[in-house]
Every structure is written in C-alpha cells, then in structure tokens.
Amino acid sequence: MKIFTKIVVLLVVVSNGLFAFSRRVDQMPNGRVFGCANCHINPAGGSSRNDFGKQIAAGFLQDGDLVWSPELAALDADGDGATNGEELQNPGGTWKIGDAAPGNIDLVTNPGDAASVPVNTRVKQPYPAWQPEEYMLGQNFPNPFNPTTNIEFTVRSQSRVTITVFNINGEPVKKIVDGYFQKGKYQVIFDGRDENGIMLSSGLYIYQMKTENIIQRRQMILLK
Numbered sequence: 596m597k598i599f600t601k602i603v604v605l606l607v608v609v610s611n612g613l614f615a616f617s618r619r620v621d622q623m624p625n626g627r628v629f630g631c632a633n634c635h636i637n638p639a640g641g642s643s644r645n646d647f648g649k650q651i652a653a654g655f656l657q658d659g660d661l662v663w664s665p666e667l668a669a670l671d672a673d674g675d676g677a678t679n680g681e682e683l684q685n686p687g688g689t690w691k692i693g694d695a696a697p698g699n700i701d702l703v704t705n706p707g708d709a710a711s712v713p714v715n716t717r718v719k720q721p722y723p724a725w726q727p728e729e730y731m732l733g734q735n736f737p738n739p740f741n742p743t744t745n746i747e748f749t750v751r752s753q754s755r756v757t758i759t760v761f762n763i764n765g766e767p768v769k770k771i772v773d774g775y776f777q778k779g780k781y782q783v784i785f786d787g788r789d790e791n792g793i794m795l796s797s798g799l800y801i802y803q804m805k806t807e808n809i810i811q812r813r814q815m816i817l818l819k
Contacts, residue, residue, distance in 0.1 A: 647707030698792020732804035
C-alpha cells in the first residue's frame with residue numbers, strides 16, 4: 596500500500612511539472628513553434644534549461660507562470676545578436692495571452708538556441724576585406740521593394756550603429772540595427788515589418804543610420 600501511494604504521488608508531481616512546462620509554451624508569443632525547446636535543452640522538456648529558460652527562471656516567473664513583457668523581449672538570451680522578441684516575432688514585447696500569434700510564423704526562431712537566428716535581423720559582412728574610410732548609408736535595393744530589401748552601410752572605425760525606419764510622419768516603426776561594429780562594410784535585410792511583426796502599409800519610408808559621429812538618412816518605397 597505504501598509503495599502504491601508513493602507511485603501515485605510521484606505521478607502527480609511529474610504530471611503537474613509537465614503541465615507547467617506545456618502551459619508556459621502558450622505564455623509566450625509563437626511558443627508552440629519550438630515548444631519546450633524554447634526553454635529546455637531536451638525538446639521534450641523537463642531537462643536542464645537552456646539560456647532562455649534560465650533567463651525566465653531568474654526573473655520572469657510569477658506564481659509559476661511565464662510573464663512575457665517588453666523587458667524580457669528586449670533581452671538576447673542566447674547571445675546570437677537577435678533579441679528574444681525578435682526571435683519570437685514580437686520585438687516590442689506587447690503580445691498578451693489571448694492575442695493572435697504575432698508576426699510571420701515562418702520567421703520564428705528559438706530564443707534559447709544561438710544557432711537559430713532570424714534572417715531579418717542578421718547583419719552580414721559580405722565584403723570582409725573592405726576597409727572604408729567613411730561612414731556611409733547605402734541606398735536600399737531593390738527599391739521599391741516587396742516585401743524585403745537590402746540595406747548596406749559602412750563603418751570607418753569601431754562604433755555603435757543604429758539603423759531605424761521611420762514613417763512619413765517621423766515616427767519610428769522599426770529599429771533594424773543596434774550594435775557595435777568594427778571597421779567594415781555590412782548588409783542587413785529589412786522585412787517590411789514593424790516592431791510588433793506587423794506588415795507595414797505601402798508608402799514612403801525614411802531609414803536613418805546613426806553613430807557617435809554622423810547621422811545619414813535615405814528614402815525607400817514599400818509597394819504591395
């Protein structure tokens with residue numbers, strides 16, 4: 596009888612733990628895409644936490660529930676250069692339980708896996724031998740574009756670089772680059788979506804490159 600009781604208690608504890616893991620999948624935007632692998636090394640869950648899981652456990656649980664927020668969205672748990680929010684298609688951290696899945700589900704990547712990086716936020720260095728002598732923001736191509744376009748920029752010396760897209764009213768709609776770069780020429784893909792992963796309307800947009808030394812702006816047109 597005692598053995599039977601212990602088995603029942605063990606099963607209840609395990610089932611409650613697994614329920615908590617599966618419940619948290621629905622407490623983050625697009626959590627079902629990677630399931631338990633968002634937070635655990637073992638995709639089935641219940642194993643050691645990955646970096647995103649550790650980050651959640653350290654400060655984003657309330658009564659056992661995951662609290663999705665702008666603060667958690669802004670962090671980069673796996674250090675791959677894309678924020679948790681960018682990877683889950685909700686960069687602003689505004690998604691709430693009950694909302695529709697944000698962004699493009701095909702672009703969702705795993706915030707706990709450094710090898711899983713969203714294409715639209717990956718800055719490439721296609722010309723590693725290039726040694727520019729000036730800061731320059733290139734004209735996007737193609738232009739007009741639908742739905743993606745390439746933006747190239749050069750950095751004269753190690754600098755923090757931000758590239759932000761604004762609408763015609765001067766309101767920022769998406770920050771597509773924000774980081775420190777060595778001297779060189781770089782390229783980033785803009786996917787035509789705002790900070791919440793929503794596709795922008797057709798029209799004229801301004802994109803701005805800002806460093807400690809310069810501010811440059813160019814225009815681009817999104818056509819659908």
